[in-house]
Amino acid sequence: MTRPRGSLASGGGRARHIAIALGAGAVVAIGAAACGGTSSPAPAASSPAGAASSPAAASGPHLPAQLLGLSKNTSQQVQAQARTMGVMLTNTHAFRHPQVVFYGQIHSGRVLQVFLAPWSSKALAQGAASAAGGKFFAKGIASSTGSTDLRSFPPGPNGGLLECGHVASLIGKQFFCVWSSKQAVGGVSFIRGAASSLSEAASKTAQIRSAIGA
Secondary structure: OOOOOOOHHHOOHHHHHHHHHHHHHHHHHHHHHHOOOOOOOOOHHHOOOOOOOOHHHOOOOOOOOEEOOEEEOOOHHHHHHHHHHHHHHHHOOOEOOOEEEEEOOOOOOOEEEEEEEEEOHHHHHOOOOOHHHHHHHHHHHHHHOOOEEEEEEOOOOOOOEEEEEEEEEOOEEEEEEEEEOOOEEEEEEEEOOOOOOHHHHHHHHHHHHHHHOO
């Protein structure tokens, strides 16, 4: 079957641009929130309803109130960072109702930043959920965060692709894992001891995927 010209799965410029933008957004959100920064969220006028984390608006998998023993952080500052990344994801038009959630206390203890971005109908029509398209997006997002020592791990029962690596952020080294499946793209940043190794980060990401059904 011939893919539409410029399709998301083709590895073209648009998909590459989206991957780089998502990676940059993840690093900014993680660093600013964890360090008490005040990077400005996108203007409310350009913020689609439910862009950050509105499970009720999305059909299919959603991020719960708790993951791996950590509760969702609902502070105003953290929600602003989540909205910024949610708007960025939505504005790519590759995803529908993306969800971004921080778990744990930002200034102390273990922290998880998780995003879940189901494919849009347009992205699905252009082959983004195919093995080649999903691999391109997942690898692009992972490498664009500045991940080093990027490794592939068994994706678990939900299939697709799972990549994990180290990330140098404003608060030091941390682990980042990204996955792609036929349903969605997702990623987890393990901050301040939330994971002690790449293999543990991969294992915990598989647990998270199982919990949210993605």
